[in-house]
Amino acid sequence: MDLRIFTEPQQGASYETLRRVAVRTEETGFSAFFRSDHYLTMGGDGLPGPSDAWTTLAGLARDTTSIRLGTLVTSATFRHPGVLAIQVAGVDEMSGGRVELGLGAGWYEAEHTAYGIPFPPLGERFERFEEQLALITGMWATPVGETYKFQGRHYALTDSPALPRPVQPTVPIVVGGAARPRGAALAARYATEFNVPFSSPQETAERFGRVRAACTAAGRDPQDLTYSAALVLCAGSDEAEFARRAAAIGREPADLRENGLAGTVPEVVDAIGRYAEAGVERLYLQVLDLSDLDHLDLVAAQVAPQL
Known part of the structure; x- marks a missing residue:
């Protein structure tokens, strides 16, 4: 597993808080550090405020050395796919080829209205999500020196150099x-x-x-x-710690x-076994x-x- x-x-997390968690993730032998891609808290004050997923992953790419880094998941409503492809490829280079891209259609309307991001109906969001998957993977599959063209209902690229390419052959x-x-x-x-x-x-x-x-x-x-x-x-060495x-x-x-992996250590081990x-x-x-x-x-x- x-x-x-x-x-x-x-x-609620500063970059320094995330850095400490990511570094400890690496030191303790977990394989990856992932973060959500949201701009609004879902309870509480959310202080010091939201951070951009790919901006923080760029920093963590330089502050870690071996763990995988990624999003669970980036919202297709937040970024143009051509820009997202550039961002992810850039962070992949910064990390030495350790990036993974989780991508979804987006769902949290309140964060869109709070920051002026368009929030289309579900059908259109899913269409955009599908086109982003096609466009981003198409850009990354384009041989260096050739150009990429995409024509969808929501996005169009003409004579794109499809650069930069990620370090990994396949993100x-x-x-x-x-x-x-x-x-x-x-x-x-x-x-x-x-x-x-x-x-x-x-x-x-x-x-x-x-x-x-x-x-x-x-x-x-x-x-x-x-x-x-x-x-x-939510694990504890004993019931009191849990x-x-x-x-x-x-x-x-x-x-x-x-509803989670929770309880004392034996309970958590058993729960993981069921999954x-x-x-x-x-x-x-x-x-x-x-x-x-x-x-x-x-x-x-x-x-x-x-x-």
Whole structure:
């Protein structure tokens, strides 16, 4: 089981806070540091305010040396895909080829209105998401010295040099969600990894099954994809430590146990085992208290060796 750390900086985090978490992520042996791409808090004051995902990942590319870096997920409503392709390729170069791009259609209307970002209806957002996947991967696949053209309903590129190219031959693309027919088909066509966020093992397995079926229908080996899940992490070496961490993030222990990777170390290990049985190969551990670096130490020292 590949374990990654996943953060929600819109809830309140300075760059220095993120840097400390990312560095500890690397020091303790997790494979990656991912962050959300949001501009508005979802509860609380969100101080000191939002940070841009790709700006902070650029900084972390220079402040870390080995962990993978990415978004879960970048909203297709936030950036023109041509600009996003340039940004991601730039951060990939800064990191020495450690970047991954999670991309989604966008959903949080309030952050769009708060910062003057257009928020089209769901159908149009999904159309834009699909065109962005095609456009970005098309740019990165264009040989150096040739030009790229794209004509969609929402985006058009003419005689683009499609530069800069990422350092990696292929930047991994993470697509996730409910795996409804259209989404599953897009994952089968473009994704390197399919992610199911905050769902039960049974529901996670069902969504994986739909993506595997979409791969088969598209003539792609379903084993080409990595299958992952994202879940809230709240672990303790004993019940008292678990309860303290639950209180720190404003969650009830019973709710966390039912809907996350939560409890004492043996409970967390057992929960991870249930997701492994559902087909999960990679877990994004959503860490909500970014000041609690001992939480990462505990999981690295006591949970990871048992998997």
